[in-house]
Amino acid sequence: MEHNLYIYNTLSRRKEQFIPIHENKVGMYVCGPTVYGDAHLGHARPAITFDILFRYLKHLGYKVRYVRNITDVGHLENDADSGEDKIAKKARLDELEPMEVVQYYTNRYHKAMEVLNVLPPSIEPHASGHIMEQIDFTRKILDAGFAYESEGSIYFDVEKYNKKYQYGKLSGRNVEDMLETTRELDGQGEKRRSVDFALWKKAAPEHIMRWKSPWSEGFPGWHIECSAMGTKYLGAEFDIHGGGMDLMFPHHECEIAQSTAALGKESVHYWMHNNMITIGGQKMGKSLGNFITLEQFFCGNHKLLSKPFSPMTIRFFILQAHYRSTVDFSSAALEASERGLSRLMEGYSRLQKLTASSNSSVDTTGLRTKCEEAMCDDLNTPIVISYLFEALHGINLIHDGKDTISASDLEELKSVFTLFVEDILGLKPDNQASFEIEAYKHAIDLLLNMRLEAKQNKDWATSDKIRNELIALGFEIKDTKDGFEWKI
RNA sequence: GGUACUUUGGCCGAGUGGCUAGGCGCCGGUCUGCAAAACCGUUUACGGCGGUUCGAAUCCGCCAAGUACCUCCA
Known part of the structure; x- marks a missing residue:
């Protein structure tokens, strides 16, 4: 081997x-x-x-x-x-x-x-x-x-x-x-x-x-x-x-x-x-009574938690530190991980939609090898994650049209991301797509398309109403050059 | 008291001799009817004092602070 x-x-x-x-x-x-x-x-x-x-x-x-x-x-x-x-x-x-x-x-x-x-x-x-x-x-x-x-x-x-x-x-x-x-x-x-x-x-x-x-x-x-x-x-x-x-x-x-x-x-x-997870520099443990159960994290039901945290945020938070280091828990640290993970996963999904050009202006070679080397060095997941973020930067530039990628490089990049993000780090989008969810997504798209029409007619009252009410329901609406993106 | 270990920028967190991760935040910019989000850019640190070295966050010594284990604990 x-x-x-x-x-x-x-x-x-x-x-x-x-x-x-x-x-x-x-x-x-x-x-x-x-x-x-x-x-x-x-x-x-x-x-x-x-x-x-x-x-x-x-x-x-x-x-x-x-x-x-x-x-x-x-x-x-x-x-x-x-x-x-x-x-x-x-x-x-x-x-x-x-x-x-x-x-x-x-x-x-x-x-x-x-x-x-x-x-x-x-x-x-x-x-x-x-x-x-x-x-x-x-x-x-x-x-x-x-x-x-x-x-x-x-x-x-x-x-x-x-x-x-x-x-x-x-x-x-x-x-x-x-x-x-x-x-x-x-x-x-x-x-x-x-x-x-x-x-x-x-x-x-x-x-x-x-x-x-x-x-x-x-x-x-x-x-x-x-x-x-x-x-x-x-x-x-x-x-x-x-x-x-x-x-x-x-x-x-x-x-x-x-x-x-x-x-x-x-x-x-x-x-x-x-190593241990600490809380205020002290080990989190049963005997000290300073532990927070996983369920409390998922529900946000604890006085030290500012909000609920998804299981993937917890996983990502843990993987951002090397396993032999202590890692200090705080709500702020978890929030930072949550945002980082969200950006990474959005980039991962953005990667799936990139279109290839005849040649690459970004250098994606070596990503696979670098990630493998980091894993081989005593499972250094924080380093793997840092490489993924570096690659994410390239993905965003391609998405913005500031860089290009060839079909073969794109295929390799997708393959490396799938391997490390999903198979090895075990990260997956929190909202797993299912059949019912598809229908609901289409309904939201429909609403936002109506808003787009209103915008084109400069009917700001209608367009703002749709946006504001969706936001009030917990959606995030992003206007883009030629349309919109949303998530919940 | 014994043993093991830690001390990195506003915060989290990699890094074991030169190439000085990454994330979050801040600030600036792009985009936008406005806003938000997103994206781009920026932000240079290694507890203190000595020593080794051409060169140390990285090696050695001392000091300081902290943690874990020595009892069940992941």
Whole structure:
């Protein structure tokens, strides 16, 4: 395969050329949502980041298996000594079945991803559907001697593991330091060391979500689902594992330890982490309570939002920053993105209507290569977007008759725009044309043609009436040299 | 306290040694019966102090400010 895709590997802290384990095939695993609440802006970032990677790998010609899990068991509340997990707690508060809560938020997550034009992954495994695999994985770690049982729970023996392998390599920590600095938490009496983590947790009597295991009735630990499901669907070794930077430690560190302990080798070749979205310079997160849900963005229903923002604006806003940088949310920043996107998409539609000349006075060569190079440089979407804006400038000049383009250059330009705007960046016009919409468009055209006639008769009263009333209904009317354009 | 990282023009945000992205906004212009929109043009920045170099936003050192992780979090 001819390409020079470089991606930043958190393990080595540098960009590395991407070479898959199996030629022409890529396995990637990304940590998905915990479905006990609505997705917020922060959840959109990894979804979009790895959607871009998924799309780009496919564009390069790979057959990609993209696994993104749904976490519906196992994450402990920090105040829950009893080992009550988040799903169960929420369920009891709402007096719903746990799986009802899971289903509700999973559906809403899917809906949000769909409107963001995030492609569905190849496999979306639920943790609750892979209890057996997690038990088997835990048993492998026990058999390898890197875990111990304590009162019905199984814990990973970090100190022992660290003697043979290296615990902390991903996040740059060492066990000795951690033993000194880790805070004392409650409920750690069963563990030998504070750094040890649960692989299987015995359920307290009031705990709703529980499964039988060789050790106790309980539930799997915080990190085991990704090791178990990742290797189940992608193999003992696979190419890419992604997720948010906040999962680097402890979650991904523990995953590495689990997989290495169970399988004797590291599973993941490239670890990729997207940075956080901040709000007022601070991370947007559930625990800080400073998050804005995607639905609130779409409805404009939040005190920090000046207006509703379309899913494509959110997507574009995220793509305008590199995925490894923090990006600071503000209503003003989103408004800027909205205008930029609107201009880009109008130019894209304008491009479709350009007429070719016998030769080109604009230089469009190299756009495809430049965009490919930017994508190959660790998915540098902001650079791709900047090239598209530069090309947009040319499109506008041609549209204004100040420049010309040949038929073959026009075809190439259209092809590049379709490829990068739609296929790779996944941007699409917000108002998707449909059959009903066509009729309605014709009606508006009719009105505006009447206005045109009135104008020709210098009947300004009528022409202004039509324009003003349409504007009052939310339309934007633009007069052009020989007619009009409009949008809503 | 430990670890990792950040600091770019009015705002957002790329950029790792010379060619000094891009968007939004501002301002000027074109178009227009008026207006709006659109389009065109303009707007030169890299936290501070040293150092390396012919040359640094980019490398090194110190200082300052800020963030993340170390507990569930995308």
